[in-house]
Amino acid sequence: MILLLALIPIEAGSRDGLAIWDSRCEECHGDPVIFAGKYLWDIEGRLQGRHHVENLALFMRNHYTPDHEIETINNMLLTHANSPLRFKDECGGCHGDAKEFVEKSIWVRGSGITGLQTGMDISEYLLTHQELQPEDVAFYQKLFARIAGKPLP
Numbered sequence: 764m765i766l767l768l769a770l771i772p773i774e775a776g777s778r779d780g781l782a783i784w785d786s787r788c789e790e791c792h793g794d795p796v797i798f799a800g801k802y803l804w805d806i807e808g809r810l811q812g813r814h815h816v817e818n819l820a821l822f823m824r825n826h827y828t829p830d831h832e833i834e835t836i837n838n839m840l841l842t843h844a845n846s847p848l849r850f851k852d853e854c855g856g857c858h859g860d861a862k863e864f865v866e867k868s869i870w871v872r873g874s875g876i877t878g879l880q881t882g883m884d885i886s887e888y889l890l891t892h893q894e895l896q897p898e899d900v901a902f903y904q905k906l907f908a909r910i911a912g913k914p915l916p
């Protein structure tokens with residue numbers, strides 16, 4: 764992260780995302796890395812919140828973020844948000860692309876998430892798969908629901 768920031772030329776007079784965060788957001792949200800890891804998702808390059816899925820940028824515009832700093836803070840949060848890249852690393856070798864896998868194999872319904880091939884609720888199935896731990900299972904449930912466009916509450 765430090766290395767990355769050092770490589771991005773910062774226009775004179777404009778602040779980087781962490782500096783903006785420290786002055787405008789930190790008092791309520793604490794550490795941006797922890798905040799983004801807990802609540803935010805990078806789904807195909809777009810930042811999604813826990814509640815604000817389609818319109819997070821609009822929400823931020825009305826939420827302590829001046830227009831000229833939206834893009835910078837959005838990009839900073841994106842680098843720390845959860846993303847399907849983890850699926851690519853851990854699962855992609857067998858299952859391919861996350862979006863295609865969800866379209867083909869995952870059914871998100873009101874009360875749970877079912878694997879179409881196994882017919883099992885994935886909250887049970889994944890505990891027996893690839894030595895996944897409960898927190899990993901929670902992560903993948905949330906990820907699949909996001910990709911399916913039906914985020915879990």
Ligand code: HEC
Nearest residue numbers: 784787788791792802812813814815816823826827828836
């Ligand atoms: C005075 C306190 C306060 C400040 C300052 C503040 N926030 Fe928030 N923020 C909140 C509260 C409360 C919520 C939860 C409300 C909600 O999600 O509708 C929230 C929610 C959010 C969310 C999550 C929305 C979601 O759908 O999960 C994001 C992203 C966010 N804030 C970004 C920022 C940014 C960026 C800044 C600084 C530019 C900032 N906040 C400053 C109180 C604050």
Ligand code: HEC
Nearest residue numbers: 853854856857858868878879880881882883885892893903
């Ligand atoms: C070594 C190969 C391999 C890896 C790596 C792997 N899986 Fe699987 N996975 C499979 C196979 C094979 C099946 C089908 C098993 C069956 O039918 O019982 C499966 C089935 C599933 C199913 C059920 C799909 C359905 O249609 O019912 C889910 C969900 C799943 N995997 C998620 C994951 C996740 C998440 C990861 C990464 C953490 C992962 N898998 C990593 C081989 C793998």
